[in-house]
Amino acid sequence: MSAPTWSLQCSACGTSASVENASVCQACHQPLFATYDPVAAGTPLGSRWDMWRYAPFLPLLEGEIPVSLGEGLTPLIESPTLAAAVGVRRLWIKDEAQNPTGSFKARGMSAAVTRARAARVPGLVVPTAGNAGAALAAYGAAAGVPVRVYAPATTPRPILDTIEVMGAELIRIDGHIGDAGKLALAFAAESGYVPISTLREPYRVEGMKTMGFELVEQLGWRVPDVVVYPTGGGEGTVGIWKAINELVSSGWLPGETRQPRYLVAQAEGCAPIARAFAAGTEKADPWVDPVTHAAGLRVPSPLGDRLLLRVMRETDGLAGTASEDAIREWTRTLAVKTGIDAAPEGGCGLSVLRDAVASGAVQGDAEVVLFNTGSGASYRV
């Protein structure tokens, strides 16, 4: 195979790492980031109808065929009705439900499994709050790589069923994704399976970047004022931020481009990032007894807390929370007013946006993009 066009460095301390079989930084245990040979502005993008259209910016060897199920190139749907309902000038929904297995997690797994297959791993293991497990099961099946998933028994049943349908090994646990993570690491140590939890594995966030590329291209190569991201592990926001940085530094966006403000939306019953951001701390304390029906938001102690909080500080970011009732109400509003089959996470984002507009934290003349991270159908039990 040809030489990689990227290298890996720690996102915090800059220490280098090998490009295959990498995990977190050996020196400081923070997430690794890929850095690429420059992609000259105007380089033709691919003609594929999936996220690998942006292959020059992605960890793919020359001639290598990615493990793909059609992830990405999701629609960006403008809704004047919803914009009026929350009080902003323009509002678009980026509908990530239209990915394989119905969530944005497909993007990260397409990239991660492509690299894992190249590294000839014996198997992959992941802890999940829900959708990441279903996505990994699908990409493992596509690549012929064995998969084991640790998931809370409270995960919505359609998601657990998807994991099993794909032939993955599903371990249902009492507890939350943090507990699942410990079991996954223990299993990895004894089996040789590679753990690929959020930001512990460096390529999932590379797949997430494609949401940023798409967003910018769909808006006509410009950025919105605000990006609302329902946040569990944080890889979505970090990915979009990284994509926009790369577009600016390589000349695809003007040098004076400012990052959008990232509005991190969490559930009242599990809001470690919102709490830490309000307190102005550099890292987030674990959330005790996380509870929310928006399964993807039930992440009490994300590994990427420092990185995400740094991104929020650097971009004049925001955070907010929604109650379980508000999540339900705004999930329904999203569906009825747009026809988008919104996941509770999308409803949480909409509720938090509405509150941020009402309080004046987001201005009424803003152009806003809200991510609906998954499919409502996955939560209907």
Added chain:
Amino acid sequence: MSAPTWSLQCSACGTSASVENASVCQACHQPLFATYDPVAAGTPLGSRWDMWRYAPFLPLLEGEIPVSLGEGLTPLIESPTLAAAVGVRRLWIKDEAQNPTGSFKARGMSAAVTRARAARVPGLVVPTAGNAGAALAAYGAAAGVPVRVYAPATTPRPILDTIEVMGAELIRIDGHIGDAGKLALAFAAESGYVPISTLREPYRVEGMKTMGFELVEQLGWRVPDVVVYPTGGGEGTVGIWKAINELVSSGWLPGETRQPRYLVAQAEGCAPIARAFAAGTEKADPWVDPVTHAAGLRVPSPLGDRLLLRVMRETDGLAGTASEDAIREWTRTLAVKTGIDAAPEGGCGLSVLRDAVASGAVQGDAEVVLFNTGSGASYRV
């Protein structure tokens, strides 16, 4: 608004009809077809990431913005593993699960609701075996047009839930889609709502055509040997066939291009088209007591029977059936070997293909495209 670039004629007797508020042919009650001003070969296609990329071939007025939720541009995924399992040279899956509300029905509803909105209808009503109702509910919500859906109470619950989540009126009935159709027509007559059941409304099949355009473009502007389509109402096959005819007649495909052979896959418990095709009749008798867990195939008396049977005869077509157990087995095989979240309809298609190869009806050197018409998640009850 500008003048339409299309007209409507009966697919059977050629009688003309008005382009708005049209139903079946007034003279012979067969489906109407749209005919377009020629689209010169090489005319630039749109840059949209949805089926409206093919707008020059679709019923859209100049400057009109379609009612869109990101339908179409679904992946075409080649699976050498699955090709080996069924015994053909090459096999691709066209994964229609990655549409809004998880099925190919989104395409037809995007086109039909766009025209219905232009005609300022008071509401839309549809009988459904499942996915068409969910799709109409979503596009009705997107367009702000009231929707009523008549569905068998036995329809998988995730699909019924989607209909209600979108704010549509759902009437659960005892019986099958044929019974639902009678109730829908009676309600339409008293309410003024417009009925848009399969091939009774002329624009749904125009949306279905885009599967044919995409398939041909994804294969590099050529057609496969065989298209396997799990068949209820028949609009998928008819749409693809119409698309390829239009590409040939307008010079996008060479004049000597032959249509693919269409392999119509049905369930043993509801196989009116397969039975009629085997008997060599011009129309299909209604199937008594239709039973299958592949809800989309439970269509005992499709309105498009004559048209579909004609397409099959003209293209050296084929038909076959699968038992409930075979549908389950091959649905699982499809998921495990590819990572595609297959609906039972997709599994039915795979089973029927395997049998057709085993019997020699489809040759081992064939290049085959199988449509997975919906998402497995929609059937997990």
